[in-house]
Amino acid sequence: MTDTALLVLEDGQVFQGKRYGAAGQTLGEIVFNTGMTGYQETLTDPSYHRQIVVMTAPHIGNTGVNDEDDESTQIWVAGYVVRDPARVPSSWRATRSLDDMLESQGIVGISGIDTRQLTRILREGVMRAGIFSGDALADVPELVARVKAGEEMAGAHLADAVSVAEPYEIAPKGEDLGLHVVAVDLGIKAMTPERMAERGLRVTVVPSSTTGEQILAMQPDGVFFSNGPGDPAAADRSVGDLRKVLDQKVPFFGICFGNQLLGRALGYGTYKLPFGHRGINQPVMDRTTNKVEITAHNHGFAVDAPLDGESDAPAGYGRVKVSHVCLNDDVVEGLECLDIPAFSVQYHPEAAAGPHDAAYLFDRFIDLMKGER
Numbered sequence: 001m002t003d004t005a006l007l008v009l010e011d012g013q014v015f016q017g018k019r020y021g022a023a024g025q026t027l028g029e030i031v032f033n034t035g036m037t038g039y040q041e042t043l044t045d046p047s048y049h050r051q052i053v054v055m056t057a058p059h060i061g062n063t064g065v066n067d068e069d070d071e072s073t074q075i076w077v078a079g080y081v082v083r084d085p086a087r088v089p090s091s092w093r094a095t096r097s098l099d100d101m102l103e104s105q106g107i108v109g110i111s112g113i114d115t116r117q118l119t120r121i122l123r124e125g126v127m128r129a130g131i132f133s134g135d136a137l138a139d140v141p142e143l144v145a146r147v148k149a150g151e152e153m154a155g156a157h158l159a160d161a162v163s164v165a166e167p168y169e170i171a172p173k174g175e176d177l178g179l180h181v182v183a184v185d186l187g188i189k190a191m192t193p194e195r196m197a198e199r200g201l202r203v204t205v206v207p208s209s210t211t212g213e214q215i216l217a218m219q220p221d222g223v224f225f226s227n228g229p230g231d232p233a234a235a236d237r238s239v240g241d242l243r244k245v246l247d248q249k250v251p252f253f254g255i256c257f258g259n260q261l262l263g264r265a266l267g268y269g270t271y272k273l274p275f276g277h278r279g280i281n282q283p284v285m286d287r288t289t290n291k292v293e294i295t296a297h298n299h300g301f302a303v304d305a306p307l308d309g310e311s312d313a314p315a316g317y318g319r320v321k322v323s324h325v326c327l328n329d330d331v332v333e334g335l336e337c338l339d340i341p342a343f344s345v346q347y348h349p350e351a352a353a354g355p356h357d358a359a360y361l362f363d364r365f366i367d368l369m370k371g372e373r
């Protein structure tokens, strides 16, 4: 079987490379990630469901993969595009090569791509794409037609496809603060409840289908909505569940998709960014302390809320402040409610992978639950 693979963009542009991971066909929205490290966490982040991920860092796989850094039980990216994969992985933590991990989970990838040129194209706007190798190769017009028949990310509701089937509990590690958080899994990364447990919280992770009433019946001290794939505009059910929590003034914290859902629950709109933020090197201003933090991002949508001053939540939850802003493009990166105990960020304080600058947000959640804000 030939090792040739083709990456085909919806606008008809074609890149030729070599099979990386499994051979076959995959379709998805093609997006780029600017992280220099953390490929294992990226691959297993459920928010990448249905996306083909291009790594802008040229060398991928250098440290192989290990048994500790998965952010969920499987790889979620739809396909993987790299420039120069490591031939010999080297790390004392590695248990296998990245190529092996991709292949064993049937993830179709491509290597040898000029990812710099590709990223310049995607900065004009993300689009649908496909990777084809082995038996899936065909002539280019046929492959473009398959790509165009693929699903769009706008309008996609994907949280239920990645969420857990049954609730599970994570016990506090170290000192028990006696506080219980119900964390709704819309595509949660493993490190998020872990960061809470490390601070002494008891966390019950529940499926995305858990209703607002069911959440409240657990009498939580705080409610958390996780990151997750898909278009927040298609998540009306979760917005309704969240409003039930906000109505009862139960302390709330949201990350990424959870931030977009808080935005929607407050009555703001969301919109699709031209190419999104993905990587572990994104500058964000915390407008409460005026400190700049370097943060981990993975989002293609954002909340449309007034940047300056306080605004009245259109859905009637009192005053809201945009608490964090991305310094690259002024995109809303955090919301803080001033009259109800709720806040959220668009980025990833759990930092897996990524810098730990934003870990204080978990402490803010604890303060909110203790009524100390």
Ligand SMILES: NC(=O)CC[C@H](N)C(=O)O
Binding pocket: 047, 226, 227, 228, 229, 230, 231, 232, 255, 256, 257, 258, 298, 299, 300, 301, 302
């Ligand atoms: N990581 C996330 O939660 C992503 C949220 C949403 N799917 C987006 O792309 O913006």
